[in-house]
Amino acid sequence: MAETRRAMTREAYGRALLEAGKEDERIVVLTADLAGSTHTKYFADAFPNRFFNMGVAEPNMMGVAAGLAMSGKRPFASTFAIFAAGKPWEQIRQVIAYPRVPVRIVATHAGLTVGEDGASHQMLEDIGIMRILPNMNVIVPADANETTAVVKFIARFDAGPVYVRLSRAPSPVVFDEPPPFEFPAATVLSPGNDISIFACGNMVSVALEACRRLAEEKISAEVINVSSIKPLDAETVITSVTKTNAALTVEEHQIIGGLGSAICELLAAELPTRVMRIGVQDRFGQSGKAEQLLSYYGLSEQQIVVGAKEVLK
Amino acid sequence: MDSITILKKKATEIRCNVLRMIHHAKSGHPGGALGMADILTVLYYRYLRHDPLRPDWEERDRFLLSNGHTCPVLYAILADQKYFPDEEIWKLRRLGGMLQGHPSTAWEVPGIEVSSGSLGNGLSVAVGMAMAAKLDQKGYRVFCQISDAECQAGQTWEAATAAVHYRLDNLCIFLDWNQCQIDGHTEEVMDVGDIAAKWAAFGWRVHEIDGHNYDEIIAAFDSFAQTAGSNKPTLFAAHTILGKGVSFMEDDPNWHHGAPNDAQLKEALASLLVVS
Incomplete structure (x- = not known):
């Protein structure tokens, strides 16, 4: 069998986020001590004043993201899926989903393909606990190119919060270029x-x-x-x-x-x-x-x- | 009448409406609402830059109520300021009413800035708003009320750390330090110790005040008004009395929540009006 072509969804996210940031200065980015791993570092390097590292404090990060969104910003909050969906679920429910605040939660390192780090980091419940929330939208891109399309779409999506699920390991390529993306997809x-x-x-x-x-x-x-x-x-x-x-x-x-x-x-x-x-x-x-x-x-x-x-x- | 006397009379009127609306709703949390009536009256009738006719005015100061169960005091003030019609307060906690048991922006209540009720959440949102103001170089200020029991929540300290890190001198918290919570006195439930010292140790400018002494409240606000450029967020560690103004409710954790019955309402209103 031919070697499968692969590309990292999280890297595509980081690149697309940087591009979105160039076009729209309302975009701000938050992370919880994972700027490198989530590839939000590209944005951070280009727009240091619109990038906020919140430290290992995900519940606060979600509240802060809500406050920024309610003040006219278009926040992206990124960390590993386990810490993006699991740890601050209650904050997401109370101050993001319930009042329908357009925070873009982009979670990397979802699923088994986190690999060696083991079960503590292999988030396998996030789709469930996010989609059960009223007002929440849940997106799982198939590969890096679809991730690019999704980031472009959600950058302009202000109708409610979005949870995007990405991987750690390079994902097999499905699309040769970013496909069209619109809800429902x-x-x-x-x-x-x-x-x-x-x-x-x-x-x-x-x-x-x-x-x-x-x-x-x-x-x-x-x-x-x-x-x-x-x-x-x-x-x-x-x-x-x-x-x-x-x-x-x-x-x-x-x-x-x-x-x-x-x-x-x-x-x-x-x-x-x-x-x-x-x-x-x-x-x-x-x-x-x-x-x-x-x-x-x-x-x-x-x-x-x-x-x-x-x-x- | 001097201005402090006018403010005090207003606070009494607000307290009376807090009791009336909780009595009418037959449920609610009167204790904390009565305890914060003085500070919030000074805020809304003297310091807050806002316009009830334009609740979405971008340059407005924000007030976020983090311990959302005390919302009757905020609802009473917002109604009095004509953010919404008085009739709304008689629909408090009723099906279809916008004045929910805990306030929410989901119901598009004019003047409500955050969905709260789950303790520990509000300050983080306030931090986000204060950061946005800095980013946009806007002059609005963000005020937030939290309770001493919220200082038992980890998220409060996450937010406290971030506010100092991001130098939010446009952020001012009122800490409702009444030493009561739903299960009893804070000291017995989970002692938070000298919280004023804790906030100071986190890097905040702390004003320890009597939350019912208007000279001290006003002095604290005046001091905050001059903090621009200090790079430090401000906290009023306000010693308050749960149920303040109603003798049978004062410092009794049983009045954290619970509606007064007809006789209790009558007695409470009488005691409030005698003092004023």
């Missing part, structure tokens, strides 16, 4: 008739690989990149499943609360369908290499192929 990347495979983030490229494997076995899978988990593109989901009558979801997240749950909630109400959810099976991660972990926890092309056949049995 779900795109059919590979059309098919037998089963709908809904994927987000790093799992999109894995789903596309599985789709090719399934094609060899005469199974026609449709792969949908669900970039915005919330708002969910109900029309695209329903259209696909109406055609295929079978669904599989795959995400680098707990099977509870994330993309799989969002799809099941929609289908249960609109189009009851059997859904196979591939993700982390209600357990914590551990140290290891990114690729090893994905395979160990069943987030592989092989698992999708097996799962799809199981659904179609």
